[in-house]
Amino acid sequence: MAENRSDGALSVDQQWSRVRGSLRSEFGEAAYKSWLQPLKLASLRDGEVTMSAPTRFMREWVMSRYADRIRAIWHGENPAIRSIAIAVHGGSGPRAAPSPASEQQPAWRAAASPKAADDDRYFGGALDLRFTFKNFVVGKSNEFTYAAARRVAEADAAPFNPLFIYGGVGLGKTHLMHAIAWHIRGRDPNRRVIYLSAEKFMYQFIRALRYQHTMAFKEQFRSVDVLMIDDVQFIGGKGSTQEEFFHTFNALVDQNRQLIITADRSPSDLDGMEERLRSRLGWGLVADIHPTDYELRLGILQSKLEQLGAGNVPERVLEFLAHKIASNVRELEGALNRVVAYATLVGRPVTLETTQELLQDLLRANDRRVTIEEIQKRVAAHFNIRITDMHSARRARAVARPRQVAMYLAKQLTPRSLPEIGRKFGGRDHTTVMHAVRKIEQLCETDASFAEDVELMRRMLEG
Numbered sequence: 001m002a003e004n005r006s007d008g009a010l011s012v013d014q015q016w017s018r019v020r021g022s023l024r025s026e027f028g029e030a031a032y033k034s035w036l037q038p039l040k041l042a043s044l045r046d047g048e049v050t051m052s053a054p055t056r057f058m059r060e061w062v063m064s065r066y067a068d069r070i071r072a073i074w075h076g077e078n079p080a081i082r083s084i085a086i087a088v089h090g091g092s093g094p095r096a097a098p099s100p101a102s103e104q105q106p107a108w109r110a111a112a113s114p115k116a117a118d119d120d121r122y123f124g125g126a127l128d129l130r131f132t133f134k135n136f137v138v139g140k141s142n143e144f145t146y147a148a149a150r151r152v153a154e155a156d157a158a159p160f161n162p163l164f165i166y167g168g169v170g171l172g173k174t175h176l177m178h179a180i181a182w183h184i185r186g187r188d189p190n191r192r193v194i195y196l197s198a199e200k201f202m203y204q205f206i207r208a209l210r211y212q213h214t215m216a217f218k219e220q221f222r223s224v225d226v227l228m229i230d231d232v233q234f235i236g237g238k239g240s241t242q243e244e245f246f247h248t249f250n251a252l253v254d255q256n257r258q259l260i261i262t263a264d265r266s267p268s269d270l271d272g273m274e275e276r277l278r279s280r281l282g283w284g285l286v287a288d289i290h291p292t293d294y295e296l297r298l299g300i301l302q303s304k305l306e307q308l309g310a311g312n313v314p315e316r317v318l319e320f321l322a323h324k325i326a327s328n329v330r331e332l333e334g335a336l337n338r339v340v341a342y343a344t345l346v347g348r349p350v351t352l353e354t355t356q357e358l359l360q361d362l363l364r365a366n367d368r369r370v371t372i373e374e375i376q377k378r379v380a381a382h383f384n385i386r387i388t389d390m391h392s393a394r395r396a397r398a399v400a401r402p403r404q405v406a407m408y409l410a411k412q413l414t415p416r417s418l419p420e421i422g423r424k425f426g427g428r429d430h431t432t433v434m435h436a437v438r439k440i441e442q443l444c445e446t447d448a449s450f451a452e453d454v455e456l457m458r459r460m461l462e463g
């Protein structure tokens with residue numbers, strides 16, 4: 001399975017045995033033996049892990065009492081896992097005849113709201129209970145999109161149509177979409193809000209074609225008040241689905257129904273999509289989510305920690321995580337979950353050292369190696385000097401100071417030794433580098449605006 005391994009991660013079976021270990025220590029021997037040990041690992045697909053229980057009753061019991069923790073622990077082990085389902089295995093009791101995989105109705109999903117799962121009017125995907133506005137932390141990188149999402153959620157008539165949200169993986173697009181859905185449903189349960197992934201849309205459409213249900217398929221979509229399609233970049237390439245999507249789209253917009261679309265790129269960058277569809281997607285409001293900055297990451301960690309109700313993670317550890325795991329919020333959450341699970345396990349707060357050990361794999365992947373060349377480039381651009389001046393023998397203050405800043409940053413941000421750094425700066429001696437480092441440290445202490453400048457460059461380099 002492709003999604004369960006990234007750079008030497010554990011196999012699903014290994015993850016499962018770790019999950020069991022965590023469950024055992026979290027719930028104690030007795031509860032574990034009665035309810036959790038009998039669970040078997042069945043499959044992992046599309047971010048959903050399915051386990052099976054020997055009886056229906058057991059399944060219900062586990063779902064009602066342990067599902068959230070099982071899901072969270074799985075997610076901590078493998079951030080790709082978003083939801084869990086429990087099926088019934090074994091010979092006892094009546095079993096449904098095997099149905100085509102596509103038709104199967106998983107009995108119960110932890111990520112789904114019971115309301116959404118039970119209500120067959122909602123043929124879309126289930127909504128994640130955690131993805132609410134309340135749980136969304138706002139920062140510079142997402143405030144615009146957040147405001148747009150709120151606006152749509154609170155409006156009675158579509159304020160912009162469609163709302164097109166785009167941004168990189170794990171930056172909160174799906175979260176915001178679900179938040180809009182929860183909000184609208186909360187205000188007026190009668191409004192039909194449909195959320196589904198573009199893949200699911202295509203799949204349903206293709207199935208409708210095969211069984212000649214296309215009329216019903218169209219009707220379904222055309223009677224909704226709000227239609228949300230997630231990850232629309234996957235619609236590219238399939239001619240007839242695009243065609244249908246386009247018609248559905250136009251019909252809804254004409255009736256002033258709200259459409260909300262997400263993608264990993266802007267409408268104009270959606271290659272493989274017809275031009276008329278692309279331009280149509282850009283008609284309403286296009287809002288992008290930028291990569292997170294340190295403050296937002298720290299804010300998210302603090303908020304998640306509160307949600308988890310686990311107080312025993314020191315601030316230093318949170319700062320370390322926010323600093324180190326810059327790739328996306330999903331990984332950040334995964335890291336926090338691991339740390340929390342560990343702290344719960346050993347019953348005392350984790351230290352920085354333990355954290356580093358626990359998260360070795362994640363940290364390595366996130367270690368953006370800043371090179372000395374990048375530093376020189378950035379610093380030269382900042383002071384508006386030529387890169388060659390980083391190597392040159394010129395001693396004029398206008399070039400010597402920036403050069404010292406670059407040496408200082410090289411010492412701070414790379415694992416290079418003083419002599420190595422010296423060599424990269426036109427073959428200077430290591431004492432020159434040492435002198436530069438001291439000089440910049442001094443200046444930072446005495447000159448606040450200089451210090452701010454240096455800090456700014458450092459942040460930009462760390463991305």
Ligand code: ADP
Nearest residue numbers: 135136137169170171172173174175300329330
């Ligand atoms: P995307 O759909 O953009 O790939 P998701 O919406 O699935 O990303 O977000 C990934 C994870 O990160 C989710 O668990 C989500 O709750 C969390 N997340 C992302 N951004 C934020 C935020 N600003 N505040 C709180 N949680 C966030």
Ligand code: MG
Nearest residue numbers: 173174175230
């Ligand atoms: Mg998403």
